[in-house]
Amino acid sequence: xxxxxxxxVEPDAAERDAxxxxxxxxxxxxxxRRRRPQRKPLPQDIASQVETSIQVGRYVVGxxxxxxxxxxxxxxxxxxxxxxxxxxxxxxxxxxxxxGVGTFIAQNPASERAQIPIEVRLRRxxxxxxxxxxxxxxxxxxxxxxxxxARDETDLEALRELLDHAxxxxxxxxxxxxIDLDIKFHEFLGTCTHNRxxxxxxxxxxxxxxxxxxxxxxxxxxxxxxxxxxxEILDALTRGDGEAAxxxxxxxxxxxxxxLVAALVAGEERGNGRQP
Numbered sequence: 487x488x489x490x491x492x493x494x495v496e497p498d499a500a501e502r503d504a505x506x507x508x509x510x511x512x513x514x515x516x517x518x519r520r521r522r523p524q525r526k527p528l529p530q531d532i533a534s535q536v537e538t539s540i541q542v543g544r545y546v547v548g549x550x551x552x553x554x555x556x557x558x559x560x561x562x563x564x565x566x567x568x569x570x571x572x573x574x575x576x577x578x579x580x581x582x583x584x585x586g587v588g589t590f591i592a593q594n595p596a597s598e599r600a601q602i603p604i605e606v607r608l609r610r611x612x613x614x615x616x617x618x619x620x621x622x623x624x625x626x627x628x629x630x631x632x633x634x635x636a637r638d639e640t641d642l643e644a645l646r647e648l649l650d651h652a653x654x655x656x657x658x659x660x661x662x663x664x665i666d667l668d669i670k671f672h673e674f675l676g677t678c679t680h681n682r683x684x685x686x687x688x689x690x691x692x693x694x695x696x697x698x699x700x701x702x703x704x705x706x707x708x709x710x711x712x713x714x715x716x717x718e719i720l721d722a723l724t725r726g727d728g729e730a731a732x733x734x735x736x737x738x739x740x741x742x743x744x745x746l747v748a749a750l751v752a753g754e755e756r757g758n759g760r761q762p
Contacts, residue, residue: 527563529638532571535561537580540591550588551581573726577636577680615750618698619743622691626672626739627732629688630719633678634728641678645720648674649713656709665703669696671716678723699742701749708745715741 527535539545551557558568572589575581582592633641648671655664669692676688692699703709715738722731 527561527567529567529570529574532561532563532568533574536571536575540580545591547591547593549591551591553588570726573635574680577632615698615743615747618695619739619746622695623736623739625687625691626675627735629675629679629684630723630731630735631728632681632684633675634723634726634731636680637678637723637726641674642720642724644674645671645678645723649716649720652709652716653713656706656713659706661704661709664709665700668699668703668712668716669693675719698746701746704749711741711745712738 536545536551545551552560554565554568557563558565561568563571572581572583576583579593580591582590584590648667652664652667652671655661655667673689673692676685676692679685679688703712715734718734719731719738722728722734
């Protein structure tokens, strides 16, 4: 006798409930990794893809990259991620962004292998206040402008932590720790450029002007002003606004100069004769 063929077995209520809640081993549940959603590319991933395309000759120096929409589709990235990647490449000098025109290949990343020796060294000497502040303005304004394009979320989080810690020290009256954090904030701005030479120059400049920073941070009013300016710089970096970051740094240094001169004059009147 030929056995009767049974139709498909319908899952019972318990099995359907297991499927709905995604429990392993239930009817219709799969642990196949290939079905898991893929991780969305990060800006650094997209930047690496573009660099690879340049190295293999798909894009050559002087060539304009395809429009944003086409690149987004080709690389599976959102416009925000793509634009962040292009900012990273611009900071490295790989591409040149011409607003209203397009993005052009500026150099082949392979050229980064060509290294030149650079030695950064500052001799100890006494300089007029204005000379010191002119140098700080020239270098630190350039640093924050580059940092606005090159910084990543890890950089921003580190700056926020430094600023929050400095604010607590100001409230608690811990001047010594506050000054140390103020120095670290300026040093880390150099790190945010992701340019080793700028980072080294910013670090050397910060250390060289340690006494100047100490004199200009002796009052709670001076500390509060510096924290406010640091907050404005951080906000500009978060927005990726280089011009705003530069403007905030200019105002910060002008304020610091005025406070430094006032402190030095007051010290001379008291007979201390302090010099930066």
